[in-house]
Amino acid sequence: MSSRPTSDDQATADRELCGLVNALAHQIETHVRDRAGTIGLTPAQAVALRELTGPMTMRDLAERMSCEPSNATFIIDRLEEKGLVERQTTPRDRRVKQIVLTADGVQVRERLLALLIQGSPLQPLTQQEQQTLHQLLARAVTGQ
Structure with missing residues (x-):
């Protein structure tokens, strides 16, 4: 007879998973900060450049960066001053x-982009594992 997970078991699993996601997010933030700094960019400027995959409005960029449009405007002002x-x-x-x-x-x-690939916290994962992680995180974020 198999036992069903208790609410304590689920709470522990949730806590541990959240801890791992937070640890990975911190590692990624540190990685972006370190790599961006080598080419004279702030982490926010690096994220903006990474997300600029083509011409886009400030609102679209802010959405992709998960920030307010006013914050994206400030970041773009600095990138514009740098001529980027x-x-x-x-x-x-x-x-x-x-x-x-x-x-x-x-x-x-x-x-x-080349710098961000080097030593990425996700580098130990295979391409298939990264795709699976992407799908799972996307489901968790969208609730679908």
């Missing part, structure tokens, strides 16, 4: 600006 991004009017609506990488921004982003 520029704001352009969108063809469909001249009132809307989109963020675009400059030629220098493309080069710095490529360098950043």
Whole structure:
């Protein structure tokens, strides 16, 4: 006869899993901070460059960065001062600006992505394990 998990068992499992997720998040934050610093970027600037996969609005970037649009604006202002991004009017609506990488921004982003791969906390996982982890985390985050 098998026993069903108790609420104490579930609470322990939840606590342990949350601890592991928090530890991994901390390792990733430290990794991003260390790697970004080697090329003169703050962690927030590095995240913005990583997420700029093409032209996008400030609102879209803020959503991808999981931050408020005002915070994304501050970060983009600093990247613009460094000559890594520029704001352009969108063809469909001249009132809307989109963020675009400059030629220098493309080069710095490529360098950043290469640095982030080196020594990544996720490096010990196989590609299949990373895909599985991605799927599980996405399900947990979306509740689906």
